[in-house]
Amino acid sequence: MGIVVLGSYLSPYSLRVLIELEELVVDYELKPVNIKQGEHRTPEFLKMQPFGQVPVLQDDDLTLFESRAITRYLAEKFDGQGTPLLGKSMKEKALVNQWVEVESQNYDRPLIAIVEQVVWKPSWGKTTNEEIVAAEMAKLEKVLDVYEAQLTKHKYLAGDFFSLADLGHLPGTHLLVNIGKKGAVFADRPHLNAWWEDISSRPSFKKTMAKTP
Amino acid sequence: MTLIVHGAPYSTCTQRILATLVELNVEDYKIEFVDLRKGVHKSPDFLKLQPFGQIPVLQDGDITIFESRAIVRYLCEKFAGQGTPLLGKTVKDKALVSQWLEVESQNYNPAASLIVREKVFAPRMGAPSDESVVAAQTPKLEKTLDVYEAHLAKSKFLAGDFFSLADLSHLPYTNLLVNAAGKSDLISSRPHVSAWWNAISQRPAFQKVLAMAKQ
Numbered sequence: 001m002g003i004v005v006l007g008s009y010l011s012p013y014s015l016r017v018l019i020e021l022e023e024l025v026v027d028y029e030l031k032p033v034n035i036k037q038g039e040h041r042t043p044e045f046l047k048m049q050p051f052g053q054v055p056v057l058q059d060d061d062l063t064l065f066e067s068r069a070i071t072r073y074l075a076e077k078f079d080g081q082g083t084p085l086l087g088k089s090m091k092e093k094a095l096v097n098q099w100v101e102v103e104s105q106n107y108d109r110p111l112i113a114i115v116e117q118v119v120w121k122p123s124w125g126k127t128t129n130e131e132i133v134a135a136e137m138a139k140l141e142k143v144l145d146v147y148e149a150q151l152t153k154h155k156y157l158a159g160d161f162f163s164l165a166d167l168g169h170l171p172g173t174h175l176l177v178n179i180g181k182k183g184a185v186f187a188d189r190p191h192l193n194a195w196w197e198d199i200s201s202r203p204s205f206k207k208t209m210a211k212t213p
Numbered sequence: 214m215t216l217i218v219h220g221a222p223y224s225t226c227t228q229r230i231l232a233t234l235v236e237l238n239v240e241d242y243k244i245e246f247v248d249l250r251k252g253v254h255k256s257p258d259f260l261k262l263q264p265f266g267q268i269p270v271l272q273d274g275d276i277t278i279f280e281s282r283a284i285v286r287y288l289c290e291k292f293a294g295q296g297t298p299l300l301g302k303t304v305k306d307k308a309l310v311s312q313w314l315e316v317e318s319q320n321y322n323p324a325a326s327l328i329v330r331e332k333v334f335a336p337r338m339g340a341p342s343d344e345s346v347v348a349a350q351t352p353k354l355e356k357t358l359d360v361y362e363a364h365l366a367k368s369k370f371l372a373g374d375f376f377s378l379a380d381l382s383h384l385p386y387t388n389l390l391v392n393a394a395g396k397s398d399l400i401s402s403r404p405h406v407s408a409w410w411n412a413i414s415q416r417p418a419f420q421k422v423l424a425m426a427k428q
Contacts, residue, residue: 014409050360064308067316073308094278101280104318106265146264165310 003028003074007055008035008047009212012112013067013170014055019170020071022204024082051171058144058176069167073163085164095158102157107147110140111172118180141185144192151191155198166199174200175211217240220269221249222425225385226281227269231425232381233285235418237296238326260352268384269295279400282318285378297418299378306373313371313379314339323388324354332394357397365405370413388423 001202003021005028007119021028033039033054045173049065057064057073064070067078075085086093114134116129150157173196177183186193198203216234220227222244234242247253247268255266263270263279270277270283273291277282278398287300300307327350364371371379387410391397400410413419 050364051316051357062305062308064312066312066319069308069311069315072311076307077304090287090290091276094276094283097283097286098278098280101283102265105280107321126378143365149264 002059003031004031004058005055006031006045006058008208010035011054012115012175013053015059015065015171015208015212016168017055017070017074019204019208020062020074020085020164020167023085023167024074024078025200026074026078026082046067068104071164071168074098083162084163085091085167087158087161089162092159092161092163096163096165099157099163100168103165106143107140107169108172110136110143111176114140114182115172115175115180118182119175137182137185142183144189147195148189148192151195156195162199162202165205168194169207170199174205214274217245218242218269219245219247219272221247221426222422224249224390225267225326226267228270228385228422229281229382230271230284230288231422232384233288233299233375235421236299236381236416237288237292238258239288239292239296244380245375259291262358282314282382285382289378297376299306299376299381301372301377306375306377308376308378312383313377314382315372317379319380320357320360321354321383322386323383324350324357327397328354329386329389329394332396333389346425354399358403360404361389362406365409368407376413380409381419384413384419384422388419 003026004016005014005021007017007030009032012205018028023136035054039045040049040054046052048063053065053066054083055065055070057070059073059077064073071085079086086096112152114133117130117133119137121128147157154160156162173186177186177196186196216239217229218230218234220230222228222231227244232243247259249268254257254263254268260266262272262277265279267279269281269284270279271287273287276287278287285299299309309383328347331344331346334340361371368374370376387400391400391410393415400406
């Protein structure tokens with residue numbers, strides 16, 4: 001039995017894991033979870049993931065949830081094959097972990113709040129709250145200024161190598177920039193924009209997104 | 214080489230680092246106090262260390278790391294083999310520790326920290342508490358704690374039958390929820406969560422950190 005991912009192409013957190021599996025050149029089976037029909041809230045699913053969230057990883061007798069725990073586990077398990085997503089030294093790994101936390105604490109919160117308003121709510125037939133969008137965009141732009149300064153010094157977030165930290169930004173940023181049409185804040189920041197162009201042209205990302213509906 | 218922790222012993226995220234250092238039996242470190250009240254964390258010198266203007270920051274020789282959960286992971290790996298095995302003993306243990314650390318980060322901390330900000334930090338700074346925030350966040354935290362209650366009925370600690378970084382990460386904010394925010398009922402009304410809280414908060418390492426915070 002190999003790697004099984006229970007997830008949804010509609011979920012940026014599921015996509016994070018699938019993109020990583022491509023980078024690591026690991027075969028896997030995707031078992032789709034139908035979010036629209038509430039499959040993630042059924043008693044069977046809640047036994048695996050008590051918070052009712054995707055994705056979930058199954059690897060032999062290990063069942064693991066939380067996408068950043070899954071991606072960290074896979075990067076360590078498959079260290080030595082595919083892209084070295086945790087760098088090559090303890091120092092590089094520490095910096096990768098740091099920028100994974102930055103994405104988790106500072107970037108993802110405002111980004112998902114904006115995506116909820118400009119992408120998901122319209123898809124559910126609900127109205128966008130423009131006040132929330134404005135407030136969250138202001139928070140995100142402050143974070144993007146820090147990213148712009150960092151990416152002026154290094155090609156990628158943790159240094160001059162593509163890592164788990166950069167990868168973690170792919171699905172959410174795609175939703176914000178390509179679907180939510182909020183790319184102006186990236187275009188205004190040349191190094192940030194170059195970084196986005198670079199990471200979103202990686203084959204792992206393109207191959208995964210080609211499978212989404 | 215002496216580790217340097219830039220932070221404040223009374224600050225929750227700094228306490229996460231200090232508790233880890235004590236659990237790992239690390240003694241060769243010093244605290245470089247960052248005076249938040251004077252806005253030192255927003256000064257140009259500090260922003261060179263931590264561009265988001267947040268504490269804590271760890272310096273270990275030529276390595277500078279910020280974000281408390283990244284710092285504690287680094288310390289656990291650097292000092293592997295000494296003190297409490299905070300990442301467990303097997304690959305599976307480590308994965309489950311990582312999972313519950315993410316649960317703390319994504320499902321527990323957002324609501325807990327907003328409640329603490331209104332009920333504890335705002336009054337300390339002479340600002341009014343926004344009870345609507347407390348009213349909105351409390352049900353979210355209660356839902357999470359219901360999951361914890363069911364889980365801790367089957368498991369002594371979050372990642373298994375061993376104390377780990379995942380349990381430790383809950384200490385600073387939960388301490389304030391229970392002892393300063395007037396929200397102890399969230400914990401005491403759930404017997405397994407309550408037993409878990411007693412076990413983890415009474416650990417000597419955390420008691421030592423609380424004593425440091427009072428100095």
